[in-house]
Amino acid sequence: MFERFFKRKLRREGKVVSQVPSGLWIKCDSCKTLLFRGELENNLMVCPKCGHHFPVPARDRLYMIFDNGDFEELDANLEPVDVLGFADKKPYVQRIKEAQEKTGLKDAVVNAKGFIGGKPAYVSCFDFRFMGGSMGAVAGEKVTRNIERAAEDGIPFICIAASGGARMQEGIVSLMQMAKTSAALTLLEEKGVPYISVLTHPTMGGVSASFAFLGDVIIAEPKALIGFAGPRVIEQTIRQKLPKGFQRSEFLLEHGLIDMVVEREKLKETLSKLLDLLGGRNERKD
């Protein structure tokens, strides 16, 4: 089935866009095994030897979870604006341009609508390749728009996060996206519409501390780094070595912070089941 989906994709885009370095052979970051690219791609970018989950570009992720890899992309034309006139070593506008060229995306979030296991869903998916999946005004707006649509149509919302946090180059405007997206989620509560949050490696800072942790159900991919503060910042603050496995999915599950850790192979199936169980309204006498 996935072979088919990658073929479809090859047909559509003419090439496979992948976050891993190009080349026929790829070394696994975790077990260092040399893997044939085709083999890795057929295995949903999960190392067949050790189960390491490679990062997945947003559109590839959407192909993986929607039925037949079919979905309608929404808000594709929203482009970032350099509101602050920000420049560090490089001007922000240049960073945007480079990220756009590298990823073929306008910003770090792709919005989509489609069917998962026959059930409709709005999905917002982050792409870590685009400036570390950082959330600026565009990402905040896209997530908010998809939530508003989900509330309006009574269709479940799914967010797949992969982000270093708020985008510094948009300063306070990016910080305020945390409040904007979180406030939008209250609309789903009013309408009784479920929200499933999928946390992938890494989900940190302002994304973690807003909509990502407000899921009615929170799923994480194995061994993803998830937390508020980065491990380096914590180490520098408390001047202690961090325990092994700290801030990883399994650690969060143990501490009661997420519902489940789900391997990529099982993600679509898990989402289908949840949409079936939580979506729609039960007939009930008032």
Place this chain on the structure above:
Amino acid sequence: MSALFEFEKQVDRLRRKIEELKSMEKFEPAVIEEIEKKFQKKIKEFYENLEAWDRVQIARHPDRPHSIDFIRATFKDFVELHGDRHCGDGKAIIAGFAKFEGTPVCVIAQEKGRDTKEKIARNFGMPVPEDYRKALRVMKLAEKVGKPIITLVDTPGAFPGIEAEEKGQSEAIARNLYEMAKLTVPVVSVVIGEGGSGGALAISVANRLLMFENAIYSVISPEGCAAILWQSQDKVKEAAKALKLTAKDLLELGVIDEIIPEPLEGAHRDWNTTFKNFKTYVKKHLDELMKFSGKELREDRYAKFRRIGI
């Protein structure tokens, strides 16, 4: 006066010179008055044109009035409430009820602590999940009993620590953003010093967001930004400027509603004027908000954040 920053020293030198001239008794009072006037004009100009980094330092000035000072001076009959009802009581956020200009209100305030002992006790104003959950519990109580909420923001940021992560720092902040958006009572937030990122936002999803003239509010500290984007601590001044974190910047960006003026050389030079201004401005906004229904307040808050960005 415990500390003078580099830019304050310039003003201080000028002031001493004028004092010297006065004490020489060589000049006519009219002349002295003229010099004094020029001096006042000069320092006004000077303070109006401070660099962002200078404001960062005023915002963090050790003599600047803290939340605890505002509570003592501008509220009456304060009753503090403790505990998150889950596992602990954070010390970086003070929560309770008090009278503000005769009206019972809920107060949520971040406190950094002044001397070393108190700073440690207050975790340097860096809240942990227990702080945010206590704040939320008390805000929900305010909603239940229909009392407006005033929050005072002054934090370097939420605490980055092992326990804070284990207890769900992200969830605690996110939950506050979500629940504050739903509140049906007026919320006025005032950044009195340092608005440190998500740690500040978690108590400032307000109908009216005000900032003191020399306060700052930023997605990341200039130090953190310089370290990440420039890989150098020598670039904090550039980072401070680039982040657009001053009250004036935020007003221009449409993020805050009004700037509360400070005494000429900063809040730390004249607490009483600072408190007076605080009362005037907060009362004005609170009075305006009291006219709205719960539903309108909630919609107003939604609309306020909804329009920020693209």
